[in-house]
Amino acid sequence: ISGFREGRVMNQQSEEIRLYFNRVRPMCRELFAMAFAICADYDGAEYALQRVILSGWQGSKRLMSKRGFREGLRAEMRRVALTRVNTADETEWDQYGADELGEEAEDVLARAIAHEDAQTRRVVMLKYGCTLSNGQIARAMAMPAGHVEQLLSRFHRRLKRRLDAGERGHVDQRLKEICISRLAEGGAEMPDMGAIYRNFEAEAAANYSPVGHFAGRAATF
Secondary structure, three states: OHHHHHHHHHHHHHHHHHHHHHHHHHHHHHHHHHHHHHHOOHHHHHHHHHHHHHHHHHOHHHHOOHHHHHHHHHHHHHHHHOOOOOOOOOOOOOOOOHHHOHHHHHOHHHHHHHOOOHHHHHHHHHHHHOOOOHHHHHHHHOOOHHHHHHHHHHHHHHHHHHOOHHHOOOHHHHHHHHHHHHHHHOOOOOOOHHHHHHHHHHHHHHOOOOOOOHHHHHOOO
């Protein structure tokens, strides 16, 4: 009987782990892109992604609604990635430039971002895509907060010159939508998700605490 119960627990554990990962996997591209923008280091971003996936499993986030789950993981990514920033002068991040516009080429705001230099593009992505404060951006980019404010102010002045009067409404919201959309589409090549899952599965199983009826509930979120 004890062996049967142990088998049931192991099956429940495996099912809950699988269902949780299936739920978080569609967000991994956005989360990794956030991490890469914040860390400016591929290995640091991969580490942050693994930590955030595990953190979501260990905490109450896995029982949140779809929107709460996503926002909870984004908030956790901001926290974790800021501990892994690459403060070297040379960074690996240089994303979303003019040569990567693709189908968004006709969007005035997307085009404006794409034609900025890499430093300004990163500041804009951290501000509107990752929703970091100016102070957090300064920390991620190892620069004074005043310089971040200058870069954003100059970007907005250049943007204003590009836009017609009728296009200037709700600019911050539109910038946020564009930047988050780009994060969701991804920039850098994703890590091996098979390896990410295997690492997560091993750590999750080692720290397993069953949640009543999670397997049944997860499919409905």
